[in-house]
Amino acid sequence: MSEITNKSKRQRAIMKIGTHSGTFHADEALAVYMLRLLPKFSDATIIRSRDSDILEACDIIVDVQGQYDSIKHFDHHQRGFAETFSDKFKTKLSSAGLIYKHFGKEIISQILNLGIENPSIDILYAKIYAELIEAIDGNDNGQSQYPDEVVPAYSIKSITLPGMIAALNPAWNQPSDDTNLYQQFLKASQLIGGVFVDLVQYYGNSWLPARQLVKVALERRSEYDSKGRIVVFDDFVNWKDHVFSLEKELNISGVVLYVLYSDGKGWRVQAVPVTESSFQSRKPLPEAWRGFRDQELSNLTGIEGGVFVHATGFIGGNRTREGALQMAQKALDL
Known part of the structure; x- marks a missing residue:
């Protein structure tokens, strides 16, 4: 050395x-x-x-x-x-x-x-x-x-x-x-x-x-809705934290209402919550769809491939990407 x-x-x-x-x-x-x-x-x-x-x-x-x-x-x-x-x-x-x-x-x-x-x-x-x-x-x-009066x-x-x-x-x-x-x-x-x-x-x-994947998806949101209210991920990604911070960065806070992603078997439509930790959605899926599954759901929505819509309307599913997208697009007007 x-x-x-x-x-x-x-x-x-x-x-x-x-x-x-x-x-x-x-x-x-x-x-x-x-x-x-x-x-x-x-x-x-x-x-x-x-x-x-x-x-x-x-x-x-x-x-x-x-x-x-x-x-x-x-x-x-x-x-x-x-x-x-x-x-x-x-x-x-x-x-x-x-x-x-x-x-x-x-x-x-x-x-x-x-x-x-x-x-x-x-x-x-x-x-x-x-x-x-x-x-x-x-x-x-x-x-x-927390405030002092809150007792754990x-x-x-x-x-x-x-x-x-x-x-x-x-x-x-x-x-x-x-x-x-x-x-x-x-x-x-x-x-x-x-x-x-x-x-x-x-x-x-x-x-x-x-974060980069979410940013790219946000930049492409007008492909699915003229007002940019739907974001689509072709693969699942942890998006919640990034959507809220990037909305602020891009000056579009509150614009995105639905997020679509694959769960590995089919597709999910998730309503964006009011805040990252909130159980309240900006625009829940339509009340008339909630709690229904499979063919019964497809009959109600007029969209084939329906899987479910949660009773609170915060999430739903379809067997195909196209079906999930149609659900999100239709829900915007209901």
Whole structure:
């Protein structure tokens, strides 16, 4: 091995990531893991301490020291701290959110092997914050998801990521020396970091390609209805999340009423809900069709190949693509 390579490895090895000692939490466990995904910090030593001089000797410090400068110090505990991910969010950042805000695009680029200038990076950067990092921020800062008067029916503490991380701290009757805490912190960081990487890979390798398919289908919707109210997918794709976000992007919110897709055996006509999580449809399938099946349904609709229409009208089926399309087109006028 060359002298230059040896020197390079020695330089990487002396990088230090500082965080506080004692009880650890999900935010700094994730912040440290994310930093170590970057080439600059991949071989970094993790320093856990409350000694200011020891921490200041580190190259980057998270969740301690009461400072945030976006360069070396990434703490959120100081008086007056109110940093958020962007003006679209109200949740204050924790150390995880701070590291993600400043290094997230580079981290995503590393995980997915995408160029940092790839336009997909910006889409994923915002999505992953909203789907994972914001919850870590809110939990660590004590910002409730719900109004205080809402009382949960049961506890989910043990199955949330912060709860799982907290449970890795030594119990009151277990060794809590620095060595044991350090090893447990590494375990916690690996656990939450693995979840983060899996999530990034899902959104990069599955969610993002689905988004592109939905966008193309939305752009073709006028082929099936002059007002663009029907979208057709020749193969099933997870479309709900994308339809709502892309409608906003394309300035067509509320336009799409029915989505058609194959279920592998026949075709489905699904009414688009009012919101992604709503059980109320923008325009349910006609009341007169609801609850009927097979030939009886075909007789009612005048469309051959009828399979069913759900009693609430949110979905129906036909044996063929053409039959399903005719159902959607006819339902628009009823």
